[in-house]
Amino acid sequence: MSLSTPQPGSTRLELLAAMLRIRAYEEKIVAFHAAGPFPNVCTSVGQEAAAVGVVSALRAEDQILTNHRSAGHLLARGADPGRMLAEVMGRSTGYCRGRSGTLHISVKELGVVLTSTIVGGELSLAPGVALSRAMLGGEGIVVCFFGDGAACEGIFHESLNLASVWNLPVLYVCENNQWQAFVHRKETMVGDHVAPWAAPYGIDSLTVDGNDVESVRKAALHAAAQVRETRRPFLLEAWTYRQRGHMEPHDQSYVDPAEIEAWMAKDPISRLEARLLAEGECTTADLEALHAEARRAIDEAAEFASTSPYPDLSDLATGVYA
Amino acid sequence: MTQMTFHDAVDQALHEEMARDSRVLMFGEGTATKRKGLLKAFGPQRVRNTPLAEGIIAGTAAGAAATGLRPVVDLLFAPFLCFAMDELVNSAGKLRYMSGGQFSFPMVALAMTGGGWSVGAQHNHNLEAWFVHAPGLKVVMPATPADAKGLMKAAIRDENPVLFFVDIGLAFAPGEVPEGEALIPLGQAAVRREGTDLTLISYAKTVHTCLAAAEALAAEGVSTEVVDLRTLKPLDEATILASVRKTGRAVVVHEASRLCGVGAEVAALISEQAFDALRAPIIRLTGPDAPAPASYPLEQAFAPQADAIVAAAQQLVARTLEAAPIW
Numbered sequence: 199m200s201l202s203t204p205q206p207g208s209t210r211l212e213l214l215a216a217m218l219r220i221r222a223y224e225e226k227i228v229a230f231h232a233a234g235p236f237p238n239v240c241t242s243v244g245q246e247a248a249a250v251g252v253v254s255a256l257r258a259e260d261q262i263l264t265n266h267r268s269a270g271h272l273l274a275r276g277a278d279p280g281r282m283l284a285e286v287m288g289r290s291t292g293y294c295r296g297r298s299g300t301l302h303i304s305v306k307e308l309g310v311v312l313t314s315t316i317v318g319g320e321l322s323l324a325p326g327v328a329l330s331r332a333m334l335g336g337e338g339i340v341v342c343f344f345g346d347g348a349a350c351e352g353i354f355h356e357s358l359n360l361a362s363v364w365n366l367p368v369l370y371v372c373e374n375n376q377w378q379a380f381v382h383r384k385e386t387m388v389g390d391h392v393a394p395w396a397a398p399y400g401i402d403s404l405t406v407d408g409n410d411v412e413s414v415r416k417a418a419l420h421a422a423a424q425v426r427e428t429r430r431p432f433l434l435e436a437w438t439y440r441q442r443g444h445m446e447p448h449d450q451s452y453v454d455p456a457e458i459e460a461w462m463a464k465d466p467i468s469r470l471e472a473r474l475l476a477e478g479e480c481t482t483a484d485l486e487a488l489h490a491e492a493r494r495a496i497d498e499a500a501e502f503a504s505t506s507p508y509p510d511l512s513d514l515a516t517g518v519y520a
Numbered sequence: 521m522t523q524m525t526f527h528d529a530v531d532q533a534l535h536e537e538m539a540r541d542s543r544v545l546m547f548g549e550g551t552a553t554k555r556k557g558l559l560k561a562f563g564p565q566r567v568r569n570t571p572l573a574e575g576i577i578a579g580t581a582a583g584a585a586a587t588g589l590r591p592v593v594d595l596l597f598a599p600f601l602c603f604a605m606d607e608l609v610n611s612a613g614k615l616r617y618m619s620g621g622q623f624s625f626p627m628v629a630l631a632m633t634g635g636g637w638s639v640g641a642q643h644n645h646n647l648e649a650w651f652v653h654a655p656g657l658k659v660v661m662p663a664t665p666a667d668a669k670g671l672m673k674a675a676i677r678d679e680n681p682v683l684f685f686v687d688i689g690l691a692f693a694p695g696e697v698p699e700g701e702a703l704i705p706l707g708q709a710a711v712r713r714e715g716t717d718l719t720l721i722s723y724a725k726t727v728h729t730c731l732a733a734a735e736a737l738a739a740e741g742v743s744t745e746v747v748d749l750r751t752l753k754p755l756d757e758a759t760i761l762a763s764v765r766k767t768g769r770a771v772v773v774h775e776a777s778r779l780c781g782v783g784a785e786v787a788a789l790i791s792e793q794a795f796d797a798l799r800a801p802i803i804r805l806t807g808p809d810a811p812a813p814a815s816y817p818l819e820q821a822f823a824p825q826a827d828a829i830v831a832a833a834q835q836l837v838a839r840t841l842e843a844a845p846i847w
Contacts, residue, residue: 261587295620302615306622311586316610322575323611326583326591333545333565334588353606356576363571517621518655520679 251414408436
């Protein structure tokens with residue numbers, strides 16, 4: 199397996215480049231929306247550090263389950279943005295031949311097993327994927343990305359309980375992005391954090407600043423190492439923020455502007471850039487070059503996707519059964 | 521051939537398949553407790569008890585099936601499947617197609633239903649048609665121990681998710697079961713009795729009711745064919761159509777309620793593809809649009825009875841004797 203994802207030991211510039219790639223990808227989708235009709239997409243703008251921090255701590259043999267806000271996880275894992283955009287645009291060159299759209303992209307060759315848009319679906323499948331790892335051998339662990347909204351589903355509790363009693367190697371990663379579709383979690387969830395819900399199931403947990411990629415990566419390396427060694431679940435909560443509306447086209451009219459402003463000041467990309475500049479690790483020109491390279495790669499991906507053919511209509515009902 | 525119950529025939533199929541393929545495992549509510557033979561033979565890794573949590577049982581099966589194992593899960597009673605609908609319908613049924621064929625879901629979900637134990641409507645609800653309607657799933661509901669074994673073996677070897685319904689009323693009914701292999705392919709109906717005047721089409725316990733009705737009709741000189749569907753999806757359309765083209769009359773019989781049931785699909789199929797062969801309208805005899813009662817006499821009356829089938833058959837035969845078809 200060849201993965202372009204940063205592996206343990208990745209440099210800070212590589213982490214930044216990975217985040218810029220995600221941001222450029224999502225901004226391209228926003229631009230497509232602005233230009234005319236385009237499939238609905240749930241962007242991960244603002245959550246890049248959580249995705250890159252965790253995925254950069256994984257190994258090639260590890261497997262990932264994710265959710266509807268998955269572009270960051272996929273790109274950090276090394277997915278081709280062209281084939282992702284093609285999938286979003288319903289083209290035959292997409293990872294799922296245009297059948298999944300943006301919401302359910304899976305990439306078997308990268309270990310991205312399943313993407314569920316049923317909130318909590320990924321949590322229902324994760325123990326089974328880990329059971330395969332436990333029974334078929336190998337060192338791999340299973341990472342399951344979900345949000346604070348999914349944590350309020352009953353299946354979250356069923357999943358943690360089973361993974362614990364069966365000793366399954368699942369790294370649960372809750373990206374607590376404060377919003378559950380169109381509702382702030384304060385209205386619908388007891389307490390601010392999901393991590394404390396792990397302890398009653400005998401599962402260790404950690405909460406990390408999800409907008410600091412270095413902190414996330416450090417926590418994820420620790421968490422993944424523990425899962426790898428103990429073959430038991432762990433819950434990592436990344437405290438982050440969804441910078442855009444639930445889905446495109448963008449609408450945050452229901453959000454307190456002061457909340458947005460406060461979180462924008464903690465934008466994960468700006469933070470790392472400021473740190474790199476302050477510590478003399480790069481120059482403004484270096485940063486500009488990284489931004490330009492990310493945009494160039496995504497422009498190329500968009501060109502590939504836009505010019506890819508739609509699936510043949512004869513493909514409509516094929517492959518439903520094996 | 522050995523005499524054994526339906527339940528033991530399923531158990532024998534599980535034994536043989538687990539011995540044949542180390543990727544097959546079974547888990548569910550009380551699985552390791554109740555299936556002691558399996559536990560002894562294959563150990564606690566492959567025969568597991570689970571929490572009473574149908575969603576995570578079915579979801580875990582789907583996740584495991586997608587990544588190399590071949591799970592069989594026992595969800596106990598069909599109404600409990602309501603807790604597992606997302607995992608069975610949205611994940612196991614859809615994700616092969618949605619992933620562009622990257623993943624398959626070779627798994628079997630086992631559940632009991634039907635009258636016989638006075639367990640009431642939250643343990644007894646013949647909801648098999650729900651799953652027939654869901655893309656990506658296969659559905660079987662056998663009527664005999666031999667079929668139970670052969671269909672379970674075929675279901676375990678199938679690359680698709682299969683819903684395997686056990687009729688409670690048949691679970692401890694004995695029958696002849698062949699030794700060893702003797703797979704019954706999914707999607708193949710059985711003609712249980714040949715006849716020329718009328719076709720009775722059914723599955724599970726009402727197959728036996730149809731056979732009793734056919735016997736009574738024979739005494740009246742009506743030659744009745746009985747088709748046991750065995751698999752509800754894929755449906756063996758060829759066997760249904762061949763029989764009705766021969767007899768010209770059809771009664772579809774099942775315990776599940778009538779509206780949008782399997783009988784509606786069978787009747788529509790015949791109307792669309794064998795209309796010219798029909799000598800009388802198709803009749804459906806089914807359970808009522810009501811929750812299954814616990815009271816034993818009411819529960820027994822829920823499923824169509826042999827005398828009702830005989831009456832329907834007489835009506836169809838008389839009608840065509842008295843009046844020529846209008847078409």
